[in-house]
Amino acid sequence: MLRLRNDASHFFQIGNEPHKKFTEWARSLGDIYSVQLGQQNWIILTSDKIVGELLQKRGAKYSTRVQGHGEILFRGKGYATSPYNERYRKINPIMHSVLGQRSVKENSNLLDDEFRILMQNLCQASAKMKDGFYPKYVFQHTALNVISLLCLNKRTNSVDDPFYKEFENLMGTHLELAKVTNRLSEFFPILNWFPNTKLHNAMIESADNIEAFLRKLVKEVIDDKEKKPCIIRELLRKKDEGILDDLDVVYLTDTIFAAGTDTVSASLTWLTAALANNPHVQSKAHQELDQVIGQSRIPEVPDEQNIPYIRAIIKEGQRYCGAFYLGIPHANEEDDEYNGYHIPANSVVVLNQYGIHMDEKRYENPKEFKPERFLRFTESSAALANGNYENRDHFGFGAGRRLCTGIHMACIIYAERELLLGVSRLLWCFKIENASPLGKDGKPIPINLDKIRNGITVWPEDYKVRLVKRHDNVEKVLCGQSNS
Template structure:
């Protein structure tokens, strides 16, 4: 293992690229010095499997950052929680909410929201002569799924005040927790200069979170019909003395931030990738026409019969997924791996980007090739809990901190991709290049944060056949 000093200033604005570059010369596991922090970078399926999966108990904590644990003082969330007693209390609650059976019971909700999404894209495309950027429509759908699950509430448009409040809050929240705002974690002496300003920003962020999600909790508490929803189930835990209202706010905040951001970012990236690869769209259209026909929308029950669509979902999570480095793991005790010493109190980085671009694992990794996953019949959730060599991708993390919302994400992406391609041909509307074809959307231009977003691009959603309107708008109840 190579020990370097002071690499914080060398990783640049795209650390995943630098970590991938260093892995080629330093190996699949190496250490960098990030100020006063030891970072262990994992860039192979084998190392991830051996450490995060097989030694999950040691590697399942989270980085105790100054932002979360010194300034915030009380973090009872789930995603960023250390691997302690509180986390072990929350784990069965979260997994109970998001387990596969519960998500499948709500499949009608997903079905309805993705039909409304297609209606919205169809209508927006009719009024957008120069194409549109679909992010906000995907984000609205993801938000509605979460709000319906949590409180039975939905938002009708991206102009709705609740949507705008949420979008504004998330934009500020994700900016606040960017790594560039955590210099005090790497260089503690800087806290003397940044602590007050950061403290004020964190307090404002916390108040906005408590206000936004607190309103939802109050609405559920005041609902005379007592409709079943996640918040109501959590309120029963309050009555039992297991949780309090602030616990619910933190749990709901995690569900909203993770559930809306990753799914909507995934769908936005998929649209960009498909616009650049009309040959992939053509094959998908052929499969859909042969299996589904043109008189109904695809459903979750079609999954086993549309292997190419399923392969597009898997390949997109590898090729252009919304997570490049994930949420850091943390080890609190010394460990040894193949002669390498891993010091206690080290931050462990799962370099998903580096693994997904590994030519030894994925032939021609810079190409979108769904065919590489045609033989994969199991879900990503099932594969993630099995042998690391058989995994499709590492977009959902690894080990005991595997994404709790994996079942929801897979269902949403299957419906999103299958229905987008059933309804539309996705056309790139970029200016023409010297070859007379639209200049491809630049997949390297990104907004790097907790999740990865593409820079703004514009596409057209062109209806594929005359039945699109008839099928999409057949029900007046939607």
């Protein structure tokens, strides 16, 4: 049997940072243990080996989700939260189709353009806010433009645009409400008899607002007289064929917007803070970029193999401060045995990404931001995620059949290309300076990366950085005016 913590009050002990409590318990209970949270039996996996053995090698047994997970927020029409049932098997190939690798190739110019514009926007933000600024919203605006161009051929010019503001407000609330500690009724079903709580009403209001917002986007595509190709149009075609219904179209669009914006923008927001705290890492990156790229052009996707230190920075960022600490839990529909441990059917199986990424046995000095640990990794995270667990660079995209919320490997490839363009161009253009108040030693107080905003995705608390242009050619190159 698994070592158990049977007291239902443990739900309240995990607090607002369950990843830390699960990791703490793993030190005394082992890399696989169970904890009873209300009426749910949670199996916590804090070992790369166990994740590989269960979620990857036995993926068929652990490919479903918890029944009722996010039922209020997603109207039972979620994709990432959907059980591995007939509906999931129906919509999965559709998602593969609209986000397939062909889509990545066809939209490479879109990514290039948007991440060039991102650097221009960062230049403008730096000029306006000389004392420093929190870059989250600029990153999120670019990620939103990428997804909205793919989904409905629409983009906005700034973070002041009403479309961006509405999206940021709605999605921020939506993902915050979806976190584990807000779903009490899933753990204590008796609470369903007393639904008129502030939290319950907030969830219903959030779902109503998201649905109304997405319906407006779908209507924009329907009303487009030019019938421009886009993802929503593909989903509407499946509706016309009788495969999807109205809510399917709305909440599949929701999945694409949420997954496509928060993952990349949160990763860039974390990495910017980590780089501000580690100027020696920036210095090495600047040297590599100057030697390989020079100062007459910005980095491009084909440069990736020639800038291994930049690639290592991205991988280390996904490990050290990635956008997911626990991800979306798996579940098993039948009993299983593993090394003498009994795993009952209908358990909630949690991949503790944070715990694995901070495992000293796997990563030497895990609390140190050290890209050098990944210099020998030449394969992409997309390729490594489907390989042997021992060879994986990180577990930020999850594991098993529900890898990267079940969307085709192109989802990871999109994210990797966006991060490559974002990080390489950020470091090509700027020196990132910590704009925190000065400490007693006269140096800026390091940005505290333990202070987080915890939802499905994890964000660092507000911080301030200054972005200093590295050379006079930056804006000329970004505007296409440089002479090689």
